[in-house]
Amino acid sequence: MAQRETWTSRVGFIFAAVGSAVGLGNIWSFPFQTASNGGAAFLVVYLLAVFLIGFPTMLIEFVIGRRSKQNAVSAFSELGYGNWTFAGAIGVVASFITLSFYSVVGGWVISYIVGSVTGGYLGQAGTFFGSVSSGTVAIGAHAVFMAITIAIVAGGVADGIERATKFMIPAILVLLVGLAAWASTLSGSAAGYAYYLSPDFGVIANNFTSIVPSAMGQAFFTLSLGFGVMIAYASYLGRDDSLPADSAIIVVLNTVVALLAGFAVFPILAATSGVGGASGGAGTAFVALAGAFGQLPAGQIIGLVFFIVLLFAALSSSISLLEAPSSYVVDRYGVDRPKVAVGVGVVSFVIGIAPAYGYVGLFNDFVFNILLPVAVLFIALFAGWVANRESVDELGRGTTLGEGATTLWLWWVRVVIPIVVAYTLYLGVTNFYSGIVTGAYF
């Protein structure tokens, strides 16, 4: 059997993991979740979710991946606990379903790039969204987005993913900083900063049962946790890197990108349609932003830059969504990587035809509210209670962490994460169910 590829450098691994984490979730979903959940109140809960739950959960995935040197499905049997394979399988299913609607939204971004060049959405943001978001245009753009994703993954770990993300991440940071700086010059921007940054704790108290699952789902989604993706990525990692250090870099960079996106979006909203009115959801994001670009001086160029950033971010994430199911098939059946990438991508494209006809919200909430918390709950129980010796040993490798720190992590994974995530799951299921029965998705 051919030797397993590894990252050509530690930096390559970090770039790829950040590339997976930074995506539509940061630049589009985060600002609009924040806008529709009370602004700074949501931000507070979201940051707690990222650092107190997301960060230690990322360590769980890294530990499992590096220890087993396998994809998320094979990892459990490789470690000697074959009957936990289902935990990894849930993540692979989540990746696969997410890819199908992620590619649809990626396709919208492509349509908005075209619209920025032709001026197609200027002065008619709502109509434009209607014409590109579902039906044949959406399916065509979805096909283009998926084809690009397949081409990158088919190139292999070091060649395709690493090269692509090394280029994308710095580009995203530079473009967002520019956009945020420009947005700060708009008159009326102050109200945007106030809404974004001054928390009203009454809002948290009154909307606790909706803010908590949204913030947790957003935290897992944005950090690519619960998908098995970070398991697969860490499986290519050398033994002596510090997992906590790598994880901290990834979490912080991902958070910086989301916060920067907020620093661009909120002043723009405040200067145009006003903050707090956005209801969240797929359409609102594109309609509000394109509407803002349509009203601003040089808005067409700003819009073009913004949507190119979004495309880069989306692609560096979608390649990891395709990588997760593909690496499973490659490892398990020894089939050629390019063939597998094409096969998995095409099937995911076909499933994506449903969201391309208007069901993005349904797919999104199913993943956010149910699949991700379920997957995280099981891997936490696994690492905390089943493979706890291996987990603690692997966490300590390549670090100077003392026993106190690894023990704290272990008990956090054993007790705090399962309780918090189980509660989130309960709220998420309740909200999803009421969305179905009230017809909110249809």
Ligand code: PFF
């Ligand atoms: N983290 C990505 C985002 O915020 O857009 C979404 C994602 C990408 C999740 C890749 C999972 C994944 F494997």
